[in-house]
């Protein structure tokens with residue numbers, strides 16, 4: 149998945165904290181802990197005597213409640229400079245191209261291609277990283293047959309092809325076993341009914357239609373793709389009594405690069421091929437990701453299963469191309485109001501030049517669609533590949549992940565540009581290990597299966613390892629689409645902002661207009677808030693693990709990306725998406741350096757101050773939202789403001805304190821004052837434990853209203869957007885529902901979480 153959506157929130161560039169004094173830290177470890185037996189004995193005794201006990205804080209971060217790293221004294225084997233050098237010179241274009249060629253050679257729908265999991269595991273082992281396959285038994289659908297026909301007075305007017313054209317030059321498009329066009333988790337059905345053009349099928353679009361008294365009940369919705377996650381279009385249509393949904397990709401959303409503007413369609417040019425179809429999941433992503441029959445627990449064989457329809461549709465849906473949509477749209481000409489005059493969100497579409505007037509309908513009773521969708525529902529295994537490099541500190545873990553499954557045989561952009569990059573990251577890490585590197589912290593690599601249907605592989609894994617992850621995980625670094633254009637994009641928990649700015653500032657951009665420009669120099673610096681739409685969701689929103697998601701997306705000057713279509717192929721990537729494969733390499737470097745910086749700096753590269761700053765901005769957003777609802781005019785933000793200010797202060801103090809710790813680490817301490825070093829070691833360890841669990845303080849065990857799987861009080865996918873992030877969702881949704889009691893309840897919950905985070909950092 150991972151369709152990029154418009155920016156929701158931006159954070160301005162700030163300078164990173166002063167340096168981490170790495171080698172000195174190691175030296176101190178060696179001197180203080182390695183040299184004498186006495187020192188080691190005292191290591192166990194001194195801290196209990198010297199350090200104050202902190203009764204109010206979770207014991208999980210207290211240093212003495214943790215086992216000692218087994219192999220102290222820690223030595224990295226190589227210097228940080230050497231490590232950076234290896235990670236930023238190993239990834240190369242030829243390898244990236246060859247991994248991409250492998251992954252895109254055949255179909256790899258969720259649960260359908262064990263050989264790709266085996267191949268991936270074997271590659272990682274070959275690179276020097278121990279890896280295993282972790283399987284789950286998941287409930288899933290595979291397509292059997294489909295039909296979409298336009299009928300007038302019982303006569304066939306148009307039979308949709310529901311097929312993407314075969315292209316001579318692009319072998320992926322003619323594979324015998326290519327994947328049909330269909331929707332993940334769509335309901336089987338055979339419906340015949342008049343239809344209505346519902347614009348993007350957003351919640352607001354449906355509100356506008358109802359306000360205009362357009363009959364929806366019993367009709368089929370014809371919706372443009374875009375704006376929100378596709379499953380939520382089906383969800384709302386179903387709630388309003390519609391009987392089916394058809395979605396198409398309108399060239400209006402391709403920006404400048406359209407046939408209307410004179411660009412040739414793929415394969416001759418960069419515009420959208422008119423027969424391209426966007427497959428995709430229609431799960432209700434903002435209600436529950438993962439296997440819909442095992443909410444909150446892992447889908448192991450034999451576990452109890454619930455009815456999936458709380459988070460999957462009960463009405464059928466089909467995706468179509470704009471070529472197939474044209475006759476359907478034209479048949480609505482003259483019926484009902486025209487979309488252009490309808491409401492502020494309604495702008496017609498990009499097919500007016502083809503004779504479409506974008507009338508809303510409904511079509512007359514004599515003009516109907518026959519929509520047939522036949523799906524095979526099974527419970528079947530899928531396979532994650534998990535690799536691990538053990539660090540010296542046993543309870544601080546960095547996780548890197550990308551999904552491997554695709555809707556099509558290709559998937560050169562989504563997700564296998566990320567898979568190719570991940571292989572290059574692991575190959576680079578393998579080289580560093582070969583050179584003698586012993587990471588300070590543990591690094592886990594994941595190649596997820598089943599992301600496309602609903603983040604299944606990652607969600608089930610997080611659900612299974614939740615206790616371990618809660619105790620160990622420092623951050624999750626996701627790359628879904630690694631490269632499909634030239635424009636760097638990132639979304640993250642603000643605690644990671646500084647790290648992202650730092651690392652992107654160190655990787656050369658493949659597109660330097662002047663010598664020496666970095667990825668960061670060319671990037672606009674915007675970091676989006678975390679929504680959903682990729683595998684970070686369970687980490688961020690369910691487990692409270694700071695996450696990020698990044699890659700090179702498409703900008704206005706890039707070729708149109710054929711999202712979830714046969715044309716997201718190796719041939720397209722090689723000719724349009726990333727011709728020289730440099731963007732694959734650049735994303736691998738950024739990813740590897742992010743992991744290395746998190747794994748190696750003695751003091752974790754996280755910023756409590758940026759998190760607090762993010763929270764202030766989110767609260768300002770919420771205040772703006774509150775103004776939209778007059779019923780909420782009595783709501784007071786006074787106490788939330790004050791709790792946020794307190795948190796900002798304690799976060800700023802904490803960052804200052806850890807910066808000083810860094811300076812102290814850098815100072816030479818004579819060996820006979822080894823106890824100073826021991827004390828310092830404990831302070832560093834305690835500070836890191838606090839950074840590690842800071843994001844966890846924002847989890848509310850009860851979860852969000854009517855979607856209790858989502859535990860984070862700050863981040864969730866919007867109820868009715870899916871991809872885009874909503875901040876302080878509990879509060880904002882209470883405003884939307886004009887429920888003052890509930891708004892006050894959420895105000896209290898959020899204040900408590902802020903209080904707990906403030907206490908933690910004291």
Ligand SMILES: *[C@@H]1O[C@H](CO)[C@@H](O)[C@H](O)[C@H]1NC(C)=O
Pocket residue numbers: 164165166167168649650651653654
């Ligand atoms: C990144 O951080 C390191 C260590 O603090 C610092 O030396 C370096 O200058 C920073 N780089 C950028 C581009 O900000």
Ligand SMILES: *[C@@H]1O[C@H](CO)[C@@H](O)[C@H](O)[C@H]1NC(C)=O
Pocket residue numbers: 250251252253254255256260261263264
């Ligand atoms: C699995 O993927 C490989 C490599 O892309 C491909 O060659 C093979 O045909 C696929 N297998 C199946 C069963 O689809």
Ligand SMILES: *[C@@H]1O[C@H](CO)[C@@H](O)[C@H](O)[C@H]1NC(C)=O
Pocket residue numbers: 338339520
């Ligand atoms: C769908 O239903 C119609 C009438 O109810 C029937 O004539 C047609 O054969 C059905 N189509 C399929 C593919 O089952």
Ligand SMILES: *[C@@H]1O[C@H](CO)[C@@H](O)[C@H](O)[C@H]1NC(C)=O
Pocket residue numbers: 359360361
């Ligand atoms: C919709 O119907 C209601 C009730 O019949 C009526 O009051 C209202 O004016 C109608 N709205 C429009 C836009 O026609």
Ligand SMILES: *[C@@H]1O[C@H](CO)[C@@H](O)[C@H](O)[C@H]1NC(C)=O
Pocket residue numbers: 486488489505
């Ligand atoms: C749409 O309707 C409005 C008002 O009814 C009209 O002014 C406009 O010309 C129509 N546009 C098209 C493209 O038919």
Ligand SMILES: *[C@@H]1O[C@H](CO)[C@@H](O)[C@H](O)[C@H]1NC(C)=O
Pocket residue numbers: 278536537538
């Ligand atoms: C990593 O450490 C764990 C726990 O100590 C151990 O079970 C595992 O075998 C180690 N893995 C590797 C690859 O060394």
Ligand SMILES: *[C@@H]1O[C@H](CO)[C@@H](O)[C@H](O)[C@H]1NC(C)=O
Pocket residue numbers: 634658659705
């Ligand atoms: C660099 O950017 C320019 C303008 O966006 C573009 O024309 C050119 O193809 C890009 N070059 C590379 C190597 O990405």
Ligand SMILES: *[C@@H]1O[C@H](CO)[C@@H](O)[C@H](O)[C@H]1NC(C)=O
Pocket residue numbers: 887888889890891893
């Ligand atoms: C408002 O929220 C409360 C829970 O805080 C709930 O009990 C109540 O039913 C809600 N009221 C409405 C009108 O939905």
Ligand SMILES: [Zn+2]
Pocket residue numbers: 149150551562563599628629
């Ligand atoms: Zn994806």
